[in-house]
Amino acid sequence: MKYLNKDIKEINKLLKSKKIKPIDLVEEAFENIEKNKDLNAYITLNKEEAIKQAKSLEDKEVDNLLFGLPIAVKDNIVTKDLRTTCASHILDNFIPIYNATVVEKIKAKNMIIIGKTNMDEFAMGSSSRTSYFGAPKNPWNPKKISGGSSGGSATTIAARDVLFALGSDTGGSIRQPASYTGIVGMKPTYGRISRFGLVAFASSLDQIGPMTKNVYENALLLNALVGKDEKDLTSVRREEEDFTRFIGKDIKGMKIAVPNYFMSDIVSSEIIDKVKEIIKLLEKKGATVDYVDVKYLENAVTLYQIIAMGEASSNLARFDGIRYGHSYENPKNIEDVYLKTRAEGFGEEVKRRIMVGSYLLSGENAKVYYNKALSIRDDMRKEFKNVFKKYDLMIGPTTTTTAYNLTDPMDDPRKSFMDDVLVIPVNMAGLPGLNLPIGFDKNNMPIGMQVIGDSFEEAKIYHLASFLEKELNLELNPFGGEEDE
Amino acid sequence: MSNYIPTIGVEVHVELKTKTKIFSNSINGYGEMANSLTNVIDLAYPGTLPTLNEEVINLGIKAATILNCKIRKVMHFDRKNYFYPDISKNYQITQNATPIGYDGYVEITKENGEKKKIYIEEMHIEEDTCKSAHRGTKTLLDFNRAGVPLIEIVTKPCISSGEETKLYLEKLRELLSYGDISDCKIEEGSMRADVNVSIRKNESDPLGTKAEIKNIGSISNAKLGVEKEIERQTKLYENGETFLPQTRRFDDKLNDTVLMRVKETGNDYRYFPEPDIPFVVLTDEMIENARKTIPMLPDERRKKYLELGVSEINTKKLIQNRSLSDYFNTLLEEKTNHQVASNLLLGDISAYLNKNEKDITETTLTKERMLELIELLENNTLTSKNLKEIINEILESTETIKEIMKKNGIENITDDTEIRNIIQKIIKENPESVNDYKNGHDRAIKFLMGQVMKETKGKANPKMAMDILTEELK
Known part of the structure; x- marks a missing residue:
């Protein structure tokens, strides 16, 4: 019997x-994961412990909708006694002695961690191909990428292995793979979810979020993840709310903005056309949709590179082979410990970002680049705020193309950032953003649309997304949705 | 040897007296088993984040106030990035761009009585590093100290001698320990000073090449280090030599500074604002509340004690003993003999405390009992000789002093007429001695006094008895 x-x-x-x-x-x-193991969605499975936990739940009262449900966790979220690698050689033997706050939260709901999902090394990349464990494959076409960095979580949801997965999003790492694999992925407002236990890439941008096959389940999981955490000073105290509360409601009178930049020629025409269809549908259903100019959007990638790489160069300094993780054997001196451990432990993309980040913070550069970038980021935030004074939500494509081939060259780092040109501004402004599947391209690869809200307006995003989901009623199971016998 | 003008600047790190560390809830302690006071945050495990101990901010405000600094109301922390095993994250969280205090001063009094302000450039909050110990080819790391809160206090280059350096450090120690900021124990490393020394020929010359002296184990060594360094630099210049900016350390055995390393140019710490800790905004209320908790500082105590008639020497001694001084402060508003109070505290009470290794707060001497005791001593109901007999009981039992005296049979007759009657009787019975006295034999009065004491079984208030006896003999 099939239940999931x-x-x-x-x-x-x-x-x-x-x-x-x-x-x-x-x-x-686990049967599903075994069947789909060629997709390489997981780095570590939690089989023994998951079975043990499931059995221990048999006598417990089923007190919430998430009770007893398996969940996949991105491998940059630390799990006590369960290997956490960040898809890096430098942590491939790292078994944490503590849980991330989100892990405590899903355990409190009696969800069962099924395994740790594949990703770009330290979440640095946009195709999950920088993983030390090889890239995950797209369930819609295994020759294609699943996107990244939360590629494994996107893969396992798209393949219908489990209902729930956690991802993390620093510059689109939830929404972009969600778009490539035809699932729903939410990056909540910065501060919504505790980052304690999320291995830091760029601290001022990182945010954990839910990845699911539909909008309702996404909102449900978000309910369980949010809240101020004393262990994370950047987490924010908010009144408790139910993110599913507007689901199923009408959208008449909703005001929606579409940034012109999102509909410019940087985006493939197939995707633009799909988004335009959605705009028509929304207008038909009583929403108003305006095209607007949003300043600084075209600078977002540059700002992102400065801030993310600067912070990353410092965040990754702790991986030095002294206290945990991979350590170079027989070093001659302390320099040797640092240099050789890190030379062996980190992959090419991580090293590249550490070097660029270190350069950006060196001497006067910090003032010229990093501090300048922070100040332009503030301006960008204000610009978004201004749009949200007049509009409920913002929509646009999530990606400029659909998923490309795993064999496409990786040698141009600027290109990989261009994959994320539409998702990065949301991180820069600290806003919530969600990917919703809205159709397919001519090769039957999923097309995603982004719904962006003002700070802490996740419920509004789910409102619009669930409405469209119902209207579009797409078949989003890559294996054709076989019914149980 | 011709005269050069020394220019000295001092950087002091003090560990703050908090219960827990600055960025985690590990205990802030000293002398515990290595690595027993650590958690995943102190060890920089992946995914961990700093929290911020509010006690540190309060102490920062207090320290800034005590050092007459301006307080920055919007501040943040910065990361100072460098690879070294003593810092687990390989960056130190500090305040580079927005130190909590700036533009302050500390006033020292030189031996000739002249006062001088030592200007403070800035003071900032940061975390301490771990302790490393080298054992052969291995290095051992103890992270108990990692994350202990520090403030670093940086003076302007306005100090002119080893003596001034010493006076500044002494004053700083007095202020910070009295302010409950730090226990300032140099031997335990909770106060550490680095001293920068340069010399030049004329005031109008640019500052000379700087040598920084580290690893100074005591305040007297700081003075000596500065003096030796001035001597060394003078000799070099006199011989027509120059030297590179360098770091030296004070060697206890040689009693001199020795070269550690020549300073590398362009130390690049890649400072940037710490993204894990939001900006800290200090409200007037927070500042006021922190200021209110500053205990009375030594200068004010000194002034008050002298005003209340306490002798110079007792004032000085009381202030040297923080706990006695605090106790004494509870008596400031009382109508009592403060000189007697200070004598008591510094005399018999101190003797008891030292002998029994106790603090005055561990005794039973409430303010009320202390006031009773002072009164009894002042009007001679209790003699200092008798006090010594019952001091243990006074400090260990909760009975009134009078009850204790009674129990011990110390009951001085203070009734004027009763003593006068007895004295008149003794005079009548001893005409020879009275005669001797009147003929100038002073010894006779002692005999008579002895008779009075014998008659009263020692209970007569001796001073009163003597006064009456002298009067009756006229």
């Missing part, structure tokens, strides 16, 4: 009535 493809409320009912047990779901998840 059923409606989540249906699964919950079955669990409550004891017709099924969490162990059934866990076993099914």
